[in-house]
Amino acid sequence: MLIKPILDRLFGKFYKEYDFIKKSYDALKPFGFTDDNAIASVCLCRDEISQTVRSHIERMWGEAFNFSSLAGLFTAGKTGMKAFISHAPNVNGKERYVFYAFSHIAIDENENMGACKRKGLEKSHACGALCLFLNELSRGKINIRLDEEDIEESLLKRRLLRELKYGEIPDLLTLTKITLKAIVKDLENIIEKVVDAKKADYAVISGIQIHGPEENYIVPDESYVIVDRERKKLEI
Numbered sequence: 274m275l276i277k278p279i280l281d282r283l284f285g286k287f288y289k290e291y292d293f294i295k296k297s298y299d300a301l302k303p304f305g306f307t308d309d310n311a312i313a314s315v316c317l318c319r320d321e322i323s324q325t326v327r328s329h330i331e332r333m334w335g336e337a338f339n340f341s342s343l344a345g346l347f348t349a350g351k352t353g354m355k356a357f358i359s360h361a362p363n364v365n366g367k368e369r370y371v372f373y374a375f376s377h378i379a380i381d382e383n384e385n386m387g388a389c390k391r392k393g394l395e396k397s398h399a400c401g402a403l404c405l406f407l408n409e410l411s412r413g414k415i416n417i418r419l420d421e422e423d424i425e426e427s428l429l430k431r432r433l434l435r436e437l438k439y440g441e442i443p444d445l446l447t448l449t450k451i452t453l454k455a456i457v458k459d460l461e462n463i464i465e466k467v468v469d470a471k472k473a474d475y476a477v478i479s480g481i482q483i484h485g486p487e488e489n490y491i492v493p494d495e496s497y498v499i500v501d502r503e504r505k506k507l508e509i
């Protein structure tokens with residue numbers, strides 16, 4: 274399959290999912306993080322084709338706390354964050370949290386953005402929640418009412434509109450990048466309000482999950498670790 278040259282040209286850097294998670298684990302080791310003393314969390318789309326990355330995280334860190342919602346938006350809020358950190362191992366008075374955050378997009382061998390196959394489906398899309406929002410944007414009529422029967426999609430639309438210029442209709446890949454920035458921003462906002470950096474070190478590891486024709490990849494984005502309240506860039 275000729276997906277790798279496409280990913281190379283589009284992103285420069287990308288890894289198979291397992292390699293990305295392994296690299297992040299190895300990058301955190303020098304900062305004192307291990308599967309024994311740290312707890313992982315993950316924020317990614319509910320889509321079943323996204324869940325492979327959770328298996329890799331589980332393999333490295335043990336079961337991860339699940340912050341996922343449609344498109345990967347962080348909607349678990351302070352309560353979700355408090356629950357997560359209250360589950361962390363406390364080793365010699367120190368807690369360690371690992372936050373994985375991803376948006377996602379399918380790319381086929383002809384470079385069609387959003388196009389993928391699924392079991393028993395020759396034509397499908399990812400991220401469907403983002404495609405739906407883009408369709409509404411292109412029609413020029415967005416319903417931003419908070420629909421109690423469609424909470425996550427309403428929240429997603431409201432949140433992403435805040436990131437767009439008036440009248441802007443990005444392509445799906447650009448929207449996927451914007452979504453990742455929104456996920457990370459919202460996650461960091463709640464981390465700042467809930468996490469006590471005096472007693473905890475933590476890492477934020479982010480990227481775009483790509484569904485290629487045969488397997489998933491991760492394009493790394495910003496990743497860093499906070500150790501003793503000092504921020505250090507993680508090279509992944």
Ligand SMILES: [Zn+2]
Nearest residue numbers: 318320400401
């Ligand atoms: Zn999705």
